Amino acid sequence: MQKKIDFRSDTVTMPTADMISAMMMAKVGDDVYGEDETVAELENKLSVLFNMEAGLFCPSGTMTNQIAIKCFTQPMDEVICDQTAHVYRYEGGGIAFHSSASVRLLNGPRGILTPEMIAPEINEDNIHYPNSSLVVLENTVNKGGGACYTLEQIAPIAELCRSRGLKVHLDGARIFNALVRTGDQAGDYGQYFDGISICLSKGLGAPVGSVLLGTKATIRQAKKIRKAFGGGMRQAGFLAAAGIYALDHHVTRLAEDHLHAQLLADALEEAVFVESVMPVETNIVIFKIAAGYTAAGILDSLNTSGILCGAFGPDTLRFVTHLNTDAGQIARAIQLIKELKP
Ligand SMILES: *Cc1c(COP(=O)(O)O)cnc(C)c1O
Numbered sequence: 001m002q003k004k005i006d007f008r009s010d011t012v013t014m015p016t017a018d019m020i021s022a023m024m025m026a027k028v029g030d031d032v033y034g035e036d037e038t039v040a041e042l043e044n045k046l047s048v049l050f051n052m053e054a055g056l057f058c059p060s061g062t063m064t065n066q067i068a069i070k071c072f073t074q075p076m077d078e079v080i081c082d083q084t085a086h087v088y089r090y091e092g093g094g095i096a097f098h099s100s101a102s103v104r105l106l107n108g109p110r111g112i113l114t115p116e117m118i119a120p121e122i123n124e125d126n127i128h129y130p131n132s133s134l135v136v137l138e139n140t141v142n143k144g145g146g147a148c149y150t151l152e153q154i155a156p157i158a159e160l161c162r163s164r165g166l167k168v169h170l171d172g173a174r175i176f177n178a179l180v181r182t183g184d185q186a187g188d189y190g191q192y193f194d195g196i197s198i199c200l201s202k203g204l205g206a207p208v209g210s211v212l213l214g215t216k217a218t219i220r221q222a223k224k225i226r227k228a229f230g231g232g233m234r235q236a237g238f239l240a241a242a243g244i245y246a247l248d249h250h251v252t253r254l255a256e257d258h259l260h261a262q263l264l265a266d267a268l269e270e271a272v273f274v275e276s277v278m279p280v281e282t283n284i285v286i287f288k289i290a291a292g293y294t295a296a297g298i299l300d301s302l303n304t305s306g307i308l309c310g311a312f313g314p315d316t317l318r319f320v321t322h323l324n325t326d327a328g329q330i331a332r333a334i335q336l337i338k339e340l341k342p
Contacts, residue, residue, distance in 0.1 A: 005329045005336075007264075007309045010174075010257075010283060010322035013205040015242055022245040028237035031057070032227075038237030042244050046198060046211045049247075051190030054219035056212045057240055058231050061086075061173045061199040064212035066094045067225045068195035069134065071218055072167040075100035078130035080121055084111040084143035086171055087136050098229075102130050110278070111144030112153070113137065115160040122164050135161050138171040139178045143312070146261070146284030148178035151188055158192035169195040173210075177203050177282040180254040194218065203254050203283060204246035205323040208239045250323065257283040260321040260330045267334040268319075273298050273342050275315075285319040286312055293342060301342040307333055 006012050029035030043055030058064045065087050083105040095101050104121050123129035140148045161168045170193045196213040200206035212222055265280045268287050275288040289295050295311045312318040
């Protein structure tokens, strides 16, 4: 039997043979003692690339996001983000748990916020109100079907936040997908954000890890919080080497994932069981199931035919393209979608 085509997430990728070689060759040391040169190289590489002062390698994107939120808030503060935000929906209630902060949810189209949406939600100084201290943007927006911000959209948000004394954090789990799509330069990002979280284990195809970028002072504080979260790792250079390899070899190829996502979306548009498909911007395809079908039922039929995907609500499914879904698999998936009799 042929192997199933796995569109559940871009986290399911396996390291390539060359990536594994790079990992095996890594020079490592105890990173809690600051002695792992490969971890230092990864942190430095990304901070230079994004024009930030310093970086911190962590086990997950949830940890880099939650550390950033802890750095940029005090208990009783309020975090402003879109209602689709990963930091709010998919991080186990971490904002309340770790930072004792409340959350103000906005409703941007496909999770994309504007200064006009944010400005009225920033609280005045008043004993009744929580102190608005942080805005979190997500680029690309996972639950927004991979929609992305351009820097032109980000600049006025950052300006508003700075003028009102708020910090701005970027959940850039898929920031390289956004960069490849928009043509914006990574180096232009640093000026707008107090923190940037970047996942190596999504589209970049590394097995583990995320990096938090910020000022030297922020990263010093973040390192202490990482320790308290239990995220200090010892010979982590083996993992960091995979990240370095991915940054050198797996960024420009993201355009291929975006093309594949568009091809899948085109096929889904034609399918009887699909009501509508969110316009594709990057590597995520979210589609709504037509009346008379259920997402669970379609998920089962797809699975039986050889396609794995994820449910994203009672009538919504998600496909994510990645390093391990090559052109042959995309062609086969399109054929299977055409032939599916749910
Ligand atoms: C995957 C993801 C994260 C981090 O997830 P981890 O599994 O903890 O690495 C953060 N934000 C977004 C938008 C994501 O998709």
